[in-house]
Amino acid sequence: MQGGLAQRAKSGNTRTLATTEPWFVRWLLISAALLFLGFFLFLPLAIVFVEAFNKGFAAYFQSFNDPDAWSAIQLTLTAAAIAVPLNLVFGVAASWCIAKFNFIGKSVLLTLIDLPFSVSPVISGLIYVLLFGLQGWMGPWLSEHNFKVIFAVPGIVLATIFVTFPFVARELIPLMEAQGKEEEEAGLVLGASGWQVFTRITLPNIKWGLLYGVILCNARAMGEFGAVSVVSGHIRGHTNTMPLHIEILYNEYNFVAAFAVASLLALLALVTLAAKSLVEWRAQRLQDTEEGVK
Amino acid sequence: MSIEVKNITKVFGTYTALNDVSLEIKTGELVALLGPSGSGKTTLLRVIAGLEHPDQGSIVFHGNETTHIHTSERNVGFVFQHYALFRHMTVFENVAFGLRVRPNSTRPPEAQIVERVMKLLKLVQLEMLAKRYPSQISGGQRQRVALARALAVEPQVLLLDEPFGALDAKVRKELRTWLRRLHDEISVTTVLVTHDQEEALEVADRVVVMNRAKIEQIGTPEEVYMHPASPFIYDFLGNVNLFHGRVSDGKLIIGNMALSLPGTHQPMENAKVFIRPHALDLAHSANGVDQLKARIMHINPAGPLVRVELKSESSDVIQVELSQERYQELAIKRGDEVYVTPRQLKIFTDDYAI
Numbered sequence: 069m070q071g072g073l074a075q076r077a078k079s080g081n082t083r084t085l086a087t088t089e090p091w092f093v094r095w096l097l098i099s100a101a102l103l104f105l106g107f108f109l110f111l112p113l114a115i116v117f118v119e120a121f122n123k124g125f126a127a128y129f130q131s132f133n134d135p136d137a138w139s140a141i142q143l144t145l146t147a148a149a150i151a152v153p154l155n156l157v158f159g160v161a162a163s164w165c166i167a168k169f170n171f172i173g174k175s176v177l178l179t180l181i182d183l184p185f186s187v188s189p190v191i192s193g194l195i196y197v198l199l200f201g202l203q204g205w206m207g208p209w210l211s212e213h214n215f216k217v218i219f220a221v222p223g224i225v226l227a228t229i230f231v232t233f234p235f236v237a238r239e240l241i242p243l244m245e246a247q248g249k250e251e252e253e254a255g256l257v258l259g260a261s262g263w264q265v266f267t268r269i270t271l272p273n274i275k276w277g278l279l280y281g282v283i284l285c286n287a288r289a290m291g292e293f294g295a296v297s298v299v300s301g302h303i304r305g306h307t308n309t310m311p312l313h314i315e316i317l318y319n320e321y322n323f324v325a326a327f328a329v330a331s332l333l334a335l336l337a338l339v340t341l342a343a344k345s346l347v348e349w350r351a352q353r354l355q356d357t358e359e360g361v362k
Numbered sequence: 363m364s365i366e367v368k369n370i371t372k373v374f375g376t377y378t379a380l381n382d383v384s385l386e387i388k389t390g391e392l393v394a395l396l397g398p399s400g401s402g403k404t405t406l407l408r409v410i411a412g413l414e415h416p417d418q419g420s421i422v423f424h425g426n427e428t429t430h431i432h433t434s435e436r437n438v439g440f441v442f443q444h445y446a447l448f449r450h451m452t453v454f455e456n457v458a459f460g461l462r463v464r465p466n467s468t469r470p471p472e473a474q475i476v477e478r479v480m481k482l483l484k485l486v487q488l489e490m491l492a493k494r495y496p497s498q499i500s501g502g503q504r505q506r507v508a509l510a511r512a513l514a515v516e517p518q519v520l521l522l523d524e525p526f527g528a529l530d531a532k533v534r535k536e537l538r539t540w541l542r543r544l545h546d547e548i549s550v551t552t553v554l555v556t557h558d559q560e561e562a563l564e565v566a567d568r569v570v571v572m573n574r575a576k577i578e579q580i581g582t583p584e585e586v587y588m589h590p591a592s593p594f595i596y597d598f599l600g601n602v603n604l605f606h607g608r609v610s611d612g613k614l615i616i617g618n619m620a621l622s623l624p625g626t627h628q629p630m631e632n633a634k635v636f637i638r639p640h641a642l643d644l645a646h647s648a649n650g651v652d653q654l655k656a657r658i659m660h661i662n663p664a665g666p667l668v669r670v671e672l673k674s675e676s677s678d679v680i681q682v683e684l685s686q687e688r689y690q691e692l693a694i695k696r697g698d699e700v701y702v703t704p705r706q707l708k709i710f711t712d713d714y715a716i
Contacts, residue, residue, distance in 0.1 A: 250446035257440040258460035272450040
């Protein structure tokens with residue numbers, strides 16, 4: 069008891085004795101967590117880079133000389149570049165409706181937003197095949213007008229949009245609900261139009277949450293495999309995204325090239341994670357200063 | 363600008379917030395809407411501001427039908443209970459907001475905006491804090507920023523929702539007197555919502571007492587305090603002792619006390635008798651039958667009035683307020699048996715008041 073108190077005073081620790089565990093329990097828990105992380109997260113990530121550089125730098129860079137690899141990178145970036153802005157607009161609009169207004173069907177809308185999270189991506193892909201495929205509902209009409217969705221870029225973009233649908237909205241809804249609508253009302257009373265209220269009050273208040281949602285949305289858009297795989301048709305140089313391209317290379321025992329492209333994708337993910345941490349840190353700091361003075 | 367509230371009804375789902383409420387507010391008046399929480403006072407304020415649409419009835423500003431005019435075109439100033447300052451803007455930008463969002467044709471030039479904002483910040487004694495963010499100033503300062511922001515658009519009506527509710531007692535008192543002075547200076551029609559009867563009685567020209575979606579009484583602070591129209595108001599405005607008794611033969615009977623009532627009275631079986639603590643006096647000896655015998659349970663001599671708590675023979679708790687002089691004169695102490703004399707009282711039955 070005495071020792072504990074002295075130790076607490078010395079280390080300036082404010083934890084109460086009741087919540088402090090003996091050293092071996094702490095040690096056991098921390099090492100278990102670290103081992104788990106190392107084994108399941110860090111090791112695979114390291115292996116991606118090790119395998120990619122297995123035959124030296126030249127072989128690594130040679131992998132990107134392939135026009136099919138370039139086309140895959142381009143397609144991935146295109147799909148993300150279309151899906152992310154669309155989901156950004158939709159996410160902001162949906163969370164605005166849900167957080168600031170009461171209407172019939174609000175819970176239905178909330179459930180719909182969550183749907184892509186709960187449905188397996190493969191099934192989402194299949195839905196689009198059933199809708200737009202040659203044997204699908206709209207297939208005959210589409211082929212009559214010479215417009216290909218399935219096994220073409222539009223299908224990939226659609227599948228990506230569907231899968232990344234909830235990220236922005238899910239991030240913003242709790243934030244907007246917490247902020248309430250008093251500031252917006254204050255703006256209206258002061259004579260601002262609806263658009264002015266949105267751009268000058270709502271948007272600045274949610275910008276960090278929005279950025280966070282966009283980053284997550286982008287990460288998923290670039291990494292999506294299941295849904296895109298179903299609608300893509302795996303046509304080399306045309307409908308292969310990076311994850312699909314990696315799979316093909318791997319199945320052809322072209323390990324260096326497969327891991328080289330994978331390392332690029334992993335790098336994109338790492339950059340995204342870093343950006344996400346930065347945004348989180350910024351937002352947390354802002355919140356701290358806000359609460360600190362209250 | 364005058365405001366007329368005509369037969370307003372507002373229902374939220376199954377909850378009626380306002381039930382056929384009518385009210386007239388004269389130009390330049392300061393009116394307080396007073397009532398317990400859930401009485402509909404804030405909803406009425408929001409209906410006047412256009413933040414809620416009434417289900418029935420109409421709002422008329424200065425003779426013009428305003429019910430369907432959008433909030434942003436009503437030219438009202440609204441101060442929210444929790445201020446609702448724009449958290450990402452400085453104090454200066456908060457106050458300037460109402461001017462900056464105006465269309466090009468009516469927006470004053472930048473120099474004029476700066477001048478007007480600084481003038482307002484001076485009025486609320488915050489010109490030193492113009493560059494601070496709302497999170498960096500105190501509650502009382504935020505309150506004043508909210509007021510300056512509302513005044514910046516030169517509103518014809520100023521609406522305040524529990525403006526001092528979230529502040530501590532001392533700041534509250536200061537701001538209250540300050541608001542009254544400000545109102546006398548700029549004389550804009552002001553409606554203030556509060557659940558604090560002291561605040562309403564001190565600041566307002568007229569007090570509107572609300573209860574359960576209805577207006578119970580409208581009158582000057584003196585009228586509503588001295589002549590409450592209902593038992594609810596008697597109870598709500600200040601401390602009051604409630605006795606249950608009956609009236610027969612022109613006498614009010616409470617326990618063993620029989621008090622002669624002036625004038626003639628119908629006999630009443632269930633009479634509710636309201637007596638303010640300061641309308642009761644104590645005596646050491648009985649002088650007749652018009653007194654209640656009681657024992658002193660507690661004395662609190664701190665403050666301008668001495669508060670004495672007694673228990674009558676029928677175990678009713680009686681609160682009495684004596685002046686310090688009277689307290690010295692009586693020389694009472696805890697445990698004493700004394701006689702309580704009412705100087706002024708009000709009797710209500712369900713539908714009749716004396």
